Amino acid sequence: MKLLTANRLTDGLVLWYAGGPDLSGWTEDAALATRLEDEAAAALLEDWKARETEVVAPYLVPLLDENTLVKREYVREHVRANGPTAGQTAFDTARQHQRGEVF
């Protein structure tokens, strides 16, 4: 299983693919990301790599199961999915979406 993630071109914010053919199908909330089968994920990645006016630097985040990231990438993806773990940002992703942390 994999997740597809990228940054939005216009503001650079982290997005997660949640289904659908266009940018409206992406979400800023990692908790809503679609769990993709490997083959489908690879095809989607190739599709979105070419859509450079919408997203930048798309890549796949591998999962061991429904909610566990591959260990090697855990810290980075945890921070990316949940926002900075420190700082004066009042827009921490988890708080923004009124839920606990992802992963």
Next chain:
Amino acid sequence: MYQYDQFDHAMVAARNAEFKDQVERRLKGELSEDQFKPLRLMNGLYLQLHAYMLRIAVPYGVLSSRQMRTFAHIARTYDRDFGHFTTRQNIQFNWIKLADTPQILEDLAAVEMHAIQTSGNCIRNTTTDQFAGAARDEIDDPRPWAELIRQWSTFHPEFTFLPRKFKIAITGATRDRAAIRVHDIGLQLTDKGFDVYVGGGMGRTPHLGHLIRSGLPGEKLLSYLEAALRVYNRYGRRDNIYKARIKILVSALGPQEYARQVEEEWATLDQAQIDAPHAEIARIKSFFPQPAYADKAFDAAALDRAKAADAGFARWVRNNTLAHRRDDHVSVTISLKPTGLPPGDASSAQMDVMADAADRFAYGELRVSHEQNVILPHVAKADLYDLYRLLDQNGLSSANVGKITDMIACPGLDYCSLANARSIPLAQDISQRFADAELTDKIGDLQIKISGCINACGHHHVGHIGILGVDKQGEEFYQILLGGRADEQAALGVITGKGLSAEAVPAALERLIKLYLDLRTDETERFIDTVGRLGRDAFAGALHEPA
């Protein structure tokens, strides 16, 4: 401070117009990301972990109250209400929208600032002593020379695509507060001219710079730098990014051979075409006069009474002020290291307060230090208590400059795409562990420097205690280095034992400090001196014994 002339204004305006067009073409899809990436980096715009980050140059760390207010405006209008002052005397904004960037650059140009050459394999912002022009131990003011280098290096056609980035630091004082020995080129001003150090640096392969020339006349500075850069540009490794910095070239050739090649190259140059004429040097120097000092009656007894009545103020005066060239003034460091908050961050409101403080008490002038603090270089002693109260009301009166909680920390994995581990939460934990002001005063001068990866933006190699975050199979660990220093007795720290988990670091530091307090000869012996006297091995056990 230096004022832009018509050439500066025209160059920045032209670059901003060019970049505005490039952004519009990128948004329309006329430029691919591969085509656009080098263009945005040339204008200081990175794509980081969460969003775009804009790095703005603060030339040699000097800025006016008006420029600080512009930073506040950018933080408030285009970002999430804060900015991050960096170890290169720059400021970074972490939540910038691509479409807003051209307007931000126009706002900056209006106050004679830009983000040009804050990225890329070019000559970056030259850094210097944050107390330049004010410190009592200053031999010569480095700021005019840093400005000369700024003008020479900006858009230098030959040095736009060097093998790697290139960083120059200058100090003009007997105490090195600019860490010149860990820069690609470090310049020490003496009464005989410049001592030129080359090949210093941190990162994956740390080196201290080597002295390759003494007594270089200031009038010859640019042509000599041109020769030094030419040799590097010609022979620096372009085949391996990890071996591309000048430190590797100098190490491979040997400092003497590198120096010989520089001298040989220098002899072939048309120096008169490169070096600034005396009149131009004099013109630039004219922008850096001493302020029109206010003759305010200073009542030493009144200051003593204020200190006696307010212990916080007394501690702040003791820790955050530095002797000034005038007896009736001091330099004040505004610590951006309050307990439990990210080092180097300031809110837009705090930036406005610092600008107000500069206008009211410091002749409108501020500085940024590589230790990620803000400085008011010239403050009348008569104004100290009023200044302190203004800062205290706005969360800016932490009295910990040079102490264990005055940490350098890179943004780490909380923001940076390159990082392997987080720096800020660890700094916060350490800050809270040592929050007791009496304890930090008892510990005395101690510099902790934290990097979230081997690139060493947090200067961990030259911390008295350096901390390097590493990733081990998906988990963060922190290696502890001891014995580094960035001053005139520069030394590289050595890794001591195996890495610790983030949770274990504060307790390990506590054991280390307790041992130091037990072993020091008396309260005047600093941590770094005790480590130097007894050796690092004397402390390794304290770091790694079970809690």
